[in-house]
Amino acid sequence: MKTFKDFNINFNALSESNTFSSGDLITGQISFELSKATKISSIKMCLTGKVNVHWSSGTGKRKRTHHARIDFFNLKSMILQEGVVEGRTTLPPGRHVYSFTCQIPQGDFPTSFRGPYGQIVYDLTVGIDRPWRMSKDFVTQLNFVHHVDSNRPELMAPLSGSNSMNVCSLSCTSGLITMAGSLEKKGFTRGETVRIICDISNASSRTLTPKAKLKQKQQYCTLRGVQRKLIVKNLDSVTGLPISAHTSETHTEMMITIPADSSLTISNCSLLQVEYEIELSLCLRASSDLTVLFPIVLCDIPLHPHNLGNNVVTRGSHSYPFTFQIPQLNLPSTFKGSHGKIKYSLEANLSRSMRTDSKAKTHFIVINKSHSDPMLMSPQQGITDKKLKFFSSGTVRMEANIEKTGYFQGEGVKVVAYILNKSSRDVRPKYCLYKKYSYFASSKRKVETKKLLKEVGESIPPSAGQSVTRIITIPPTTCASILNCNIIKAEYRLKVYLDVKYASDPEIKFPVVVLPAVFEHNSNVGVNMNFMQEPTASPPPSYEDYVMYPSSTGFDGKS
Structure with missing residues (x-):
């Protein structure tokens, strides 16, 4: 007969989603039933947070294993010590309940995640020590969420992008295809619907089909990023109406819903990252697709604009930090020749009501490092x-x-x-x-x-x-x-x-x-x-x- 039966670790919920975040105070009870009188040395509790990744590459004699681990924290406390309860260390048969309190440390810890090659886990372990016996451990996992700062202006800023290509037919008569797309914002929540606006000009002789995909990228890295493993998943897609040849200025909109069970964006972990992007493409026969990518952020809290379009800036000098990610594409390096150039620029736009926009532009150098051939x-x-x-x-x-x-x-x-x-x-x-x-x-x-x-x-x-x-x-x-x-x-x-x-x-x-x-x-x-x-x-x-x-x-x- 088992000595310990019906062991439970119960938390007092802090939210409807039963999630925890940095700095939260966790309170709850552990309960178990003893089938007989049992001598107990101590009952300990351990709160840990860690990330670990593990995968293999190659085959046969060239097979290599890559793994890494980082511990965020490891906190230990005592629930019951020897001789503390009623002056004795032997617990009678029956049900026993003990309350506990612990606090998650303050820190920039990533959201809980489980993938095929790694995981981010937060465990609460209760260990019962008995004389001359191995410790009996009971583990439960916390659903930890890293709250994204909803005051970040770039999350509410609209996204836009464009791309073009020439299509050559059998008679070598080129036709220019251009596509410009936009999203209303960058930050979204699970279950939210993304509205994709697309303007297309088709000067070619082929029929085009607009398509939008929601992609998730999971990247697993070893320490210092020496080895990497990438997984790309298509979570959802939607196809628009075909666009006939020699059609100009076609406006179309597509809606794609983010699955409610999607993982949140993880960008604050050096070993494991989870990113999302909307891929807007034009599909045509016998040619590569024309594509525009929009990186988006999946948050746990709905975003609300704060006085959007009505900000008042005082007189004086102002500076605003920003982040901008170059798309993960095989882009050519910056180049300047006698008859052409490849350049990359970043433009800032200051909009004021009833006034002409003020713009500033700077160029930056891109170096292509795709040398895997x-x-x-x-x-x-x-x-x-x-x-x-x-x-x-x-x-x-x-x-x-x-x-x-x-x-x-x-x-x-x-x-x-x-x-x-x-x-x-x-x-x-x-x-x-x-x-x-x-x-x-x-x-x-x-x-x-x-x-x-x-x-x-x-x-x-x-x-x-x-x-x-x-x-x-x-x-x-x-x-x-x-x-x-x-x-x-x-x-x-x-x-x-x-x-x-x-x-x-x-x-x-x-x-x-x-x-x-x-x-x-x-x-x-x-x-x-x-x-x-x-x-x-x-x-x-x-x-x-x-x-x-x-x-x-x-x-x-x-x-």
């Missing part, structure tokens, strides 16, 4: 042969290789070449690093090429073979490669060639991807750098459609 670490090699006919005779042969494809700004490219000169003349190895910027618009293409550096090696005499090594340093000021933009591309080539008099030069070209040096010491190329979401922009025309790189005539002046 394993091809960046792949070595490259090439072979070229040349038979000489005029003013000389014989053949020359060159085999060259470089260690990889991706290099950081300022990093040296080690070129190893074996040159076999069976001709009657001296040959000299030369090296040229050049850039090629391409600009695309209305099915046309503008190309800008420029030599960045040129180096010359030692001459190799006739009837001789020699292995040569050269370090070609990429200039630190070189713009990082841009390969993920549909109207601008920044590419680089390293040309290794032999200078042969009175003949065209045999050459080998290696494509080089220039990576931003700011990430050189923070990660390994192709290992730790990855991106959260696939790019939504359509790729530029294929390399085979154009003569991508000029011949050596353009650099050396030879005919």
Whole structure:
């Protein structure tokens, strides 16, 4: 027969939802029934809060386990001590009830959460110690909620965004599609309905279908964020009415309801974050979707505007803090060329009734760190042969290789070449690093090429073979490669060639991807750098459609 029966831990509810928050005083009773007289040493209580994450990656011998844990607090107290109750430590059979009081510490603790790879839990453990017996523990969990400050103005501020793309048909006639969307605010509660306003202009020959999705992102991290695990869930979606081809200024609205059982936003935990976003997209056949993302915050308390639009600001200098999150997209790096640029700006708008708005704008630099392609670490090699006919005779042969494809700004490219000169003349190895910027618009293409550096090696005499090594340093000021933009591309080539008099030069070209040096010491190329979401922009025309790189005539002046 069990000694302890019907053990219960009961709380005095502080709210209808039976939740607790930072600083709350918890009161309640523990109750249990003893089947026989039992000697008790003590009854202890422990209040803990913690987060832990745990997942595996790889398979077989390469399987790795990642885990981390942080304890928020661990408070202990005594409910019953030996010899305190009526001067004896033996409790008679029957039902026993003891009251308790404890307080959750003040602190910025995250909301309770359970996911497939981690959890945030707050436990109240009651332990009963008996002489010569193992402690008997009873655990119950608290539903902890982190209250979001409803006075934060950005939660009530409307959200807006826009995007556009050109669609090319079989006849290569482009049609511009533009979409502008907005939400009434950023902060919502569970069960609330989100109103999505969308204005669409369709100059293409295709039918478009607007669609809105509510997405939840769960991100699990190890300490210092070295390893990460991301889960994206589609919680709900709604589809609008199709938009016919060659239609301008179509206004549509869609409503999407946040599930009542959704977890709250968690942004104040270093190991586990829960975020939400509304994805507004235009779906069209045979092309990538046009997308606009709106990050939203799920709060536990309904938000109410405080004198919205009627704020009175006194004379003098004022400053207001703000936060703004760059969307988790594969965005191209900031760029400025002769015929185009990629720039990012942040604009503040001060609205006054019956007055013209005052605006301030600043630009900021975005550096793309999506370098997860394993091809960046792949070595490259090439072979070229040349038979000489005029003013000389014989053949020359060159085999060259470089260690990889991706290099950081300022990093040296080690070129190893074996040159076999069976001709009657001296040959000299030369090296040229050049850039090629391409600009695309209305099915046309503008190309800008420029030599960045040129180096010359030692001459190799006739009837001789020699292995040569050269370090070609990429200039630190070189713009990082841009390969993920549909109207601008920044590419680089390293040309290794032999200078042969009175003949065209045999050459080998290696494509080089220039990576931003700011990430050189923070990660390994192709290992730790990855991106959260696939790019939504359509790729530029294929390399085979154009003569991508000029011949050596353009650099050396030879005919």
